[in-house]
Structures are given as C-alpha cells and as structure tokens.
Amino acid sequence: MSEPLAHVEAARDASGRVVLTVSGEIDTSNAAGLEARMADEAGAAAAGVVVDLGAVTYIDSQGLRLLVELSRRLSATGTAFTVVAPPGGFAAEVLEITSMGTLLHVVGELGGSGAPPAS
C-alpha cells in the first residue's frame, strides 16, 4: 500500500477550536477510518471543531456522510462545527452539488465566521 489516501492534522486555533486539516481523497475505502480519527480529535474540544477540506481533492457521498455524522455528534454536545471549503475547491463543488450547505456550517476560509461561500 502506497501513501495513505487521506491525511488528517489536528491543531487548535487562537480561539481554542480544534482545527482538523484533511488532505487527500475521501471515499468509501477510508471514510470509516477518517471518521473515527476525527471524532477522537474533536471529542476533547469544547470551543468548537473546524474541518478544513481545502486540501481535499476528492470527497464522495461517504465523505459527506462522515461530515454529517460528525456534525450530528457535535451538535448533540453543543460544540460548534465548521467546515472550511474554499470556493472552487473540490469539496466546495461537491457541497454545492449536494446542497450540503443547508445541513452544515460551511465557510470559504478558515478565518471566516459562518458566512457561507457565495454561489
């Protein structure tokens, strides 16, 4: 097996949010693994969780399901969940195609605050 399909880096920003930066591709082959990993990282965060999909080159329905699941779990604990999908990126396109903006808090950039990317 070559390089893992996707990579996740966890960090905290100035406001104390957990920032999970995902790179690579997300499909059915790694969705479950990513989901577990990201839930782990997010579990300890109270100030909120940010998932940065700017470096994701492919994400399919399984990836979206992962995001929805993570969002559902965090919302149960009242933790803010933000998806960063830079406009023009693959994730932004997929989110747009699937109208996921209605279900998730999607921002265009990491620093952004809730405003969804313009369509």
Add this chain to the structure above:
Amino acid sequence: MRRPLLLFIVVAAGYAAGSQLSFSWFGADGTSASFFPAAGVTLAALVLVERRLWPVVLGAAAATEVLLDLVHGIGLAPSLGYAVANTVQPLVGALLLTSVRPRVDLARTTDLVAFILCAVIAGPAVGAVAGASTNAWLDGGDGWARFAGEWWVGDGLGVLVIGALILSLRPGAQASVHARRLPEAIAIAAVAAVSTWALFWLDWLPLVFVPAALLLVCGFRLDTRAVAVTGTVVAFIAAQAASGDHAYWRDLEVSPQVGLLYLQLALGVLLIAALAIAAEVGERERTAVASATAARFMEIADAAPAMLWVTDAEDHCVFLSRGWREFTGQGASEGLGFAWTNAIHSDDREAAGHGFVAASAERRAFALDYRLRRADGAYRWVIDSGRPRLGPDGAFLGYVGSVIDAHERKQAEGALTESEARLRTIFSSIDEGYCLAEMIHDAAGRAIDYRFLETNAMFESMTGLGDAVGRTALEMIPDLEPYWIETYARVASGGEPHRFESGSEAMGRWFDVFATPVGLSGQRFALVFKDVTERRRADTALRESEIAERAARRRAELTARVLGEMEATGGVRARTGRLVSLLVPQVADVAVVEMAGEESHISVASGLLPSGDPLDEGVVDRLEIRSQMVVPLDLGAGVEATLLLGLVDPERPAYTPDDVAFVGDVAERVGLLLARARVQDEERQIGLRLQRALLPDDLEPHPGVSVAARYAPASDVLEVGGDWYDAFALPDGRIGLVVGDVVGHGIVAAADMGGLRVALAALAPHASGPAQLLTLVHDFARERDPNSFATVGYAVLDASTGALSYASAGHPPMLAVSPSGATRWLAQGRSAPLCNLDVGDRPEAATVLEPGSLLVAYSDGLVERRGEPLSAGLARLEAVVRERRDGTVDEICDAVMDVLTSESAPDDDTVVLCLRLAPVDAASLSRVFPARPEELRAMRAAVREWLDAREVPREESTGALLAVGEACANAVEHAYAGREPGTVVLEMADDDDGGITVRVRDFGAWRPPTTATSNGRGRGTEIMRAVTREFVRRGDEGGTTVTLGFAPSQRVPG
C-alpha cells in the same frame, strides 16, 4: 638281332678255319678223319653262349660244314650227314657238360674232369657214330669202325685242344695267372713249339720227350691256360707234320693211320695229364693260401678289439670274433649260423635282418644300425657294416664285416638325428606334404628361387610336382608367385617358423603351410603343408550362403519395416514418402516414386547432393547413377506409379537379378498398401468435403465482434470428421459460440456433427443459458442416437457489455486474453460430455470480457499430443495467443494452427475458433478492476486523466468524477456483498454530441436502488442524478449496469 648274327659269323669263321686246316692237313677224301679243331670251336661256342643262342651256333657250324664239304667235292647227302654229325656231337657234349657244371672253370679239377668226360669223350663218341655212318652209307666209304675210331680220336683231340684253349682264355675265367709267370709261359710254349718241329723235321724221335716234359712242367708250374696254349701249339705243329712226309711212324713200324692215331692219342693223354696236374696243383695252392689267410684272419680278428664276422655264400655266419663274443656274452660258436641276430634288440631285429638279406641279394656292401645287447643286458647302438667276399674267380663267398659300438656317437648326435629320422619317417607317412628346400640367391644376394632337397609322397600328389628333388621351384612352376619365394626366404633367414594359408594361382590350389627354418645356414627351410583348396571352397560356399542368408534376413526385416511403417501412416502421399525414405540407403542411394498427377517422391542418400541442391525430379539426371531399376507400382483402379531405385556410391555392388526380384516383391506388396491408401484417401476426401460443407463458411454473428476459425483434418484418413465450430447471433443480440467434437470418425461422424451443429444452433434461442442449452442438446442427441458421444463448449457473449456466460460439456476450457496480455482459462461451468447417461443439472459460469479481449475456443486435437501432458499443449496455446494478441483473428488462428500443429501431424481433427470483442474506441476509457475499495483510487486517477485530456471544465469534471466514483463505489460496495469480489467494468466514451457516456458494470447480485439518504448511500444516487443528463441503472441476477450520461460542456474549452 645283331648279337646272333655276329655269333653266327664268328662261329662260322672259326669253324671254317678249323675245318679248312683239317682238310689241308689230311685231305677230304673221307678215308681219314683226324685232328679236327672245328669241333672245339663249336663246343666252346655252345658252352659260352646261352642255350637260346645254341641254334645259331649249331646252324653256323652245319652251314659251314655243308658248304665246305660241297666245295671239296663231297656229295650233298653225305655233306648233310656230316653236318648232322658235327652238330649232334657238340650239342651232346655241351648239354652234358653244362648240366653238370653250369659255369665251367677248367682250373677246378672237378670241372676239368667233367669237361673231358662230357665234351672230349662222350660228345665225339656220338659224333663218331654219326660221322662213320654217314661215311659208310652215304659217302661210299668202308671200314665203319676204323672211321669211327679215327673220328672219335680226331674230334676228341680237337675239342680238347681248341675247347680248352677257348674256355681257359675267356675273360674272367680262372683266378690267377701270376703276371710274373707270363714270360715263363711264353718261353715254355716257344721251346715246346721248336722241339716239336725238330722232332718231325729232324726225324729224331727222342725229342718227343721235350714237348711232353714241357707240358708237364706247364702243368706243375703254371696253370691250365698255359697248358692249353702250349698244347695247342704242339698239336697244330704235330698235325702239320703228320700230314707231310715226316714218317715218324716208320720207326714204330705201324701204318700211317695207326701212327697218326698213336700220335693223337699220346698227345691227348699228355694234354689231359698236364691239364689235370695244372688244375690239381693250382687248387692245392689256392686252398693252402686260403686256409693260411683264413687262419691268419681269424687270429688277427680275435686279437683285434673290434667285433668282426664272416658269413658264407648262404648268409650263414661262420665266424664271430672274440670282440663280438665278449661284447654279447655269446659262447664260442653260439652266434654262428643265424643265432647272432638273437643279440639284436627285438625292435631292430627285423629291420636289420631285412637290410642284410637285401644287401646280400645284390652282393653289395651295407651298413646297418641296430641296438645290440651287451653281456650285461644293456642295449647299445652299433653300426654293423659288411663287404662281400669274392673268390679269386670273382665268385661270391659271403660277407666279412665289423660291428662298431656307436652308442656314444649316436647319443651325441642326440635327439636331433633321432628326431630328424623320426620326422622324416613321419613326414614320409603323413597326409601332409613335406619338403626340405634351400634358397637360391642371385649375385646381389636376393632370394630368387629355391631348390627342393627332399620331398615326401604327399608332396607330389598335392602339388602335382613329380621328381622335384634337385630341381628348383621356378623350374617346376615357372610362374610361381614371388610372394612364396619372399616368404620362404624370410623364414629361412629369420629363423622363425611361420604358419600361413595362401593360394597359388600358378598351381590353382590353396595351402595351409607351416614353414620352419632348418639348420643355421639361413638357407634351408622345411615345409609341411596341407591342401586346403576343398576346405576353402567349402568355406567360401558356406560364407556365401551365410551372406545370402544375412541378406535375406535383412531384406525380410526391411520388407517388414517398410510395410509396417507404411501401414502405420495414412494416405498415399505419406505412405509413399515413408517408402522412399526407408529404401534409402538400405537398397538404394536414390529412390523416386513417380505417380500420374502427383508430385514425385524423392529420397537421396545424405551427402550425395550438394547442400541446397533442390530435391526435384532433375536429381536423377544430375546424379551419376551407376545401376538402377524401375519397378511398377500398381495402385489399382488403373492408377500406375513407378518406383525407380538407383545406386551412385561406387562402393556398392550393382543390382543383381536377385535384387530386382526382391524389390519387385516389395513393390507388389507396397502396391497393395498404396492401393488401400488410395481408397482411404478418396474416402477422406469425401469426409473432408462433407465436413467442410457442414461447417459454417462465414462467421459474422455481430458487428461488435470479429470471429475466425480453422479446421484441420487429422493426418490419418480414418480420423477425419466430427469437430465443429459455430458462431451465431441470438435473437436478443447476443452471440452464441460453439466448439464441439463428436467422437467417431469418417463420414458418419461428419454427419453426426452436422446434426448436432444444427440442433444446437436451433435450440440456442430457446435456452435460458448455456447450461440449459447443453441439457437440451444432450437430450436431443440421446434421442437421435443413443450411442453418440460428444463434447461441447458453449458460450453466450453480449458484445456490447463483454458479459460472457459459458458452460462446457466435457470440452476443454476456452481461453480469454485481455488486450494487455492477461490470460484466463474459463474453466468453470463444467459438466459431463453429451452421452447416453443422465447428467443432471449442468452448471454454467459467467465472466466479463474486457473490450478488445480475445476468446479462443478449440477442440482437443489442438492441444493433445502423444507423450506429453495436456498442460503443455495448453501452455503452448496460451503463449501463442498472448504473443499474437495484436493480430487479426485470422492471423491468430493461423498462428495457432501453425505453432500447435507444426511439430507433428495432428493425430486428430483440430478446430480453433478465435473471437475478438471489439475494443473500445481509442478515445474512450475502458477499465476493468476487481471490486475492491482500494481499487477506486486508481480508477479515479484514470478518470481524472481522461477528463483532463478532454479539457473538461473544472466544475463539470468534478461532477463527472464524482458520479463515476459513486457508481464504481456502489458496485464495489454492494455487487459482491458476501461473495468473492468480482470485477467492475468502467467505460467512458464521448458521445456524438460532445457529451460523455459512462458505463459501470458489475456482475454481482442485483440490489434495487435505495432512496434512503440517512446513511449517505442514497446521496450517491442523488449525486449521480444531479450531475448527469441521463442516469440509468439496470440490473438482473447477472449484475448491474449503471449508465451515466453527461451533457456537453457548457463552457468553451480553453
């Protein structure tokens, strides 16, 4: 003839002389008969010659008598009478004398007495009677008694004087007139002559005592010869005187006749006395000498250490010296007679006796070897040599000899002498030829000839060379091969015996010769040889018969091999090919079979043609054929062929009539085989035509595939028929593919095949799948012919999707080869062949062929080879197809047939069918991958690349990638749930309007699409629906196909 004539003349002359003297002295008037010397001539002649010549002597005397009598005036009748008297008289005398003394020697007293009694007294007495009778009765004479008396005395004196003279003077008579006494004899004769003459001419009677005394002196001192000579002289002078006027008788006072009578009587008595004295004295002298000699001899002999012996004329041993007696231990007289031979070794006795008797018979000297027993009982080799003893008169008296102990020398001579002698004895008696010879050299010392020194009897009878001893080989055999001389020279000089067998053309014989050197001279050699001509002839005959037998065996083997190998081959061409290749080089260097309408079969021994020279019909002309034969081959039905055999190799003997007969015999049987092959060939042609007629010409079942097939009949005519292939379109647009093999051959199998092929094609549309079709066909075949047996491979291909389902009834698996070279044996879906058995449900299998893939079906004839496992044939097929996968299906079929049937002619029918699924357009993407999640990433990379190549705008490409990804992920995730993952086929192609059509296929379980979105799965469908202008999802038990249609790009590229 000459001797009797000479004798006649001598006797006649002597008689004439004596008679004429008598006439001249005393007249022929018949009144007086006196001293008649002729009578002595006749008698002496008779005594001296053999009796068979007596008629000549007597004839001469009678003829002369008659002639003289007639001349002297005596009448014919008295002449004849006197002639009779003068022949009867010596005849009687000679007969009497020679019968008592065959060889008269007057020096012996006994002989002298016999002479006087028989010849001088008895003979003339008979003659006197006859003469007197003739005188009285035929000649007119008177006084018979007086005439007879005078005749008796006159003729008696004539015989006494002349007969004694001739008999004593004849050569070889008597022993000893001592030469020193010859002058004395002459002197006495002279004095006697003179005194006799004086007696008569001086008329002084007392002188008569002088010749008388001299005669007696002669008798005492000399011998009978001297007496005879002196007596003759005296008698002749006295006769001469008495015939004249010297009347000496007057003093005696008697008549002249009486006087003459007295004179003659006195002379006769005197002569007889003198002769008797001479004989007696001579004998006594000789006896005295002899006994003295003998005594001296014995004395000396006894004194000498040598063994000496003496025998008498009768071979009795009369003396053995002391040396002998001491050596042998025999007593003084023990060995006398023949007893001396008792001392000879019994083994040698007979040979010694024979040698002695043989020598004695010829009165010659001899030397004998024998072993003599010594007094101590030991035997010693001695040499006994003897010389004949002869009396003074030359009479054989016996032998005198000596015996020498030669044992030491004999021993010293050693085994050599003995063995030589023995060898010689052996050689003379053996059946082998033997000779001893000596080389002859020329001036340069080169052996040029040899001389025979000794040979035995067999030598002559074997070589035919008679009297060889002393002659040279080349004298006897002028053209004798030099080889023999050289060989013998080597043997003689080399000192080594040599045995060899060789023939002489000059002699026309073969000999087994043992040659050995003899002696140290280096020149002599001995040969012992046997004539082996007959044996060699027999050997040659045997060898020839062996050769003939071997040849016959070889021929029989060749015949069996030719016929056997031809029989094991099918078809006229193949059989003819075997024929010519088997005949070379066994019986020919070149073999050609020419047949009307056929290419000639030619076989040429290796090395005869320059490499690269074509093996065509010109070969026969190009090769230098020294011997050839052309034999017809009858193939029946008027088909004629010829077999030509030729020899090129100069070492090989030319063809004989025997060879031709052999080849003719083979050709006859070959003809039968070829005739049978010809009939089979015809059957095969019919079978092939039928087979070909029953196989489809054109295989174009579907535009999405290309199909080619090949059929190759078995090389053996009997194996033709039964294999088939077919490809047809089914009503639903799919393609049915068949390859089958009806077991059985020939026209019947071909017909069965035709039936099955049609049935299968007819039933195919009604079958739900391959397995069911096979069941249907099975039932059909069983009903049609319970004994039929076939294997069938059947596949149904959807050319548009590559979906393939297949089943095999005992048929070898089809081969699938992807464009990249990946190969797969479609080895599932197997069940029993079509036969008269219940097989039950047959399985089938499904797979998908990548676009551009090849599907190869075949019959077992393609991959089965004698002596190798099936896997080897399959591997070969796999390799060939993979290698040639880029060619057209025709090319691939050809390559497969070429490679898989090239190594040996196929034993069985062979079918190969090759199908290519149309490849996806170059502009399209086609990808087949296992249904595993990890495969998706590579799939997406390919899709991305394909989309990028089309410069699809970013937003659109994302959607397309997403939709394809979803479709594929779906297939991966669901199609093979709970099963071994199958494959997923992804195809993307441009649409005519610039849009894109994507097809994702799997072959798993159909699962109705879900609309639920709770777990995100429904979202995938939503995505696909959202980004496509067409979204079709179709599926059944065979799998699911998702078709995605994308609208043309909304943006201008670039």
